[in-house]
Amino acid sequence: xxxxxxxxxxxxxxxxxxxxxxxxxxxxxxxxxxxxxxxxxxxxxxxxxxxxxxxxxxxxxxxxxxxxxxxxxxxxxxxxxxxxxxxxxxxxxxxxxxxxxxxxxxxxxxxxxxx
Amino acid sequence: xxxxxxxxxxxxxxxxxxxxxxxxxxxxxxxxxxxxxxxxxxxxxxxxxxxxxxxxxxxxxxxxxxxxxxxxxxxxxxxxxxxxxxxxxxxxxxxxxxxxxxxxxxxxxxxxx
Numbered sequence: 001x002x003x004x005x006x007x008x009x010x011x012x013x014x015x016x017x018x019x020x021x022x023x024x025x026x027x028x029x030x031x032x033x034x035x036x037x038x039x040x041x042x043x044x045x046x047x048x049x050x051x052x053x054x055x056x057x058x059x060x061x062x063x064x065x066x067x068x069x070x071x072x073x074x075x076x077x078x079x080x081x082x083x084x085x086x087x088x089x090x091x092x093x094x095x096x097x098x099x100x101x102x103x104x105x106x107x108x109x110x111x112x113x114x115x
Numbered sequence: 116x117x118x119x120x121x122x123x124x125x126x127x128x129x130x131x132x133x134x135x136x137x138x139x140x141x142x143x144x145x146x147x148x149x150x151x152x153x154x155x156x157x158x159x160x161x162x163x164x165x166x167x168x169x170x171x172x173x174x175x176x177x178x179x180x181x182x183x184x185x186x187x188x189x190x191x192x193x194x195x196x197x198x199x200x201x202x203x204x205x206x207x208x209x210x211x212x213x214x215x216x217x218x219x220x221x222x223x224x225x226x227x228x
Contacts, residue, residue, distance in 0.1 A: 004158075033216075042204060042218035043159070058215065090158050103149050104216060106158030 001026050006091050006107035013081040013114050021076040021110050023091030031096045032074040033058075033104060034066065036087040043090060049074055050096070081114045088112070127225045128195050136222045138188040138205035145207035145217075150179060150190045153202045153221070162190070162203075192224075200226045 007022045025032065030051050035043040035058075045058030049068040063085055065077040074093075078085060088111050092104040128134040140148070146167035151159035165172045165179045165188075172179050178191040188205050202221040 040220075042220045044218075045215055048215065092158075103161040103164050105161065106151075108156070108158045 003027065004091055004093055004105050004107035006089075006110050008110060009108070010111045011113070013078075013112065015081060015083065015114060017081050018077070018079050019081070021078075021089055021091075021112070023074045023076070023107060024072050025074075025091075025093040025105070026072065027093060027095075027105065028071060029093035029095050029105070030071070031094045031104075032068065033092040033094075034064070034074070034076045035090045035092065036060065036085075037090060037109075038087050046076065046089075078112075083114045086112060086114045124220070125223045125225070127227055129227050130197060131194055134192045134195050134199070134224060136190045136192075136203050136205075136224065138190075138219055140186050140188060140205070140207045140217075140219075142207060142209060142217070143183075143186060144209045146210050147208045148179070148181060148188050149206045149208075149216070150177075150188075151204045151206060151218075152199075153204065155201075159204060195224075195226050197226050197228060200224060 004025045033048040034046040037043050044060050046064050047066040049055045052068050052071050055066050068074050088109045090106050090109045092106045094104040095102045149164045150162040152162050153159045163174045163177050163179050165181050176193045180189045202223050204218050204221045206216045206218045208216045
């Protein structure tokens with residue numbers, strides 16, 4: 001299993017540009033998540049999905065959109081990039097079913113700079 | 116709001132010694148806790164987890180202790196090695212609440228050769 005795969009690893013955007021961060025997992029996990037991590041900080045949840053066709057906002061969803069058309073893929077879309085969105089973005093997945101929560105598995109991140 | 120925090124932002128330990136990383140959480144309804152290790156340029160890596168019906172759980176060279184009375188979590192790493200140098204995060208989740216993982220800021224552990 002490759003686990004959670006994120007692409008690209010690095011990207012520089014100009015203010016106002018748009019892009020999609022890709023995330024795919026091959027563990028058949030039902031839950032998927034997007035986080036951002038600012039320097040010296042913990043992870044903040046942007047959006048999450050409990051299954052294909054279902055998405056919900058996390059703590060910091062403004063400026064982002066997601067979709068979950070398949071179990072494997074959970075892309076994150078930035079429509080109008082702003083300098084405040086400069087961060088490292090992590091995708092994660094887990095198998096979760098009530099008390100059978102399992103830990104989240106993370107990708108290696110996408111480092112995004114908005115100039 | 117509810118938060119997960121860490122007592123110490125940095126910790127330096129001599130190679131071979133034991134290390135203890137502490138974490139305070141404030142959501143008394145949290146029932147599942149996870150420790151992650153994050154190396155430079157990598158995503159968080161699962162180390163060990165514990166559910167609220169347990170006080171202690173051991174893995175290979177790692178032990179997690181949970182004190183629900185004072186809402187405190189700790190990670191003990193035995194016989195530290197250079198490869199243990201990383202940032203360690205604790206995280207909590209309320210299974211039948213918002214079910215979202217809340218992360219602490221992290222503690223940077225440096226192993227001194």
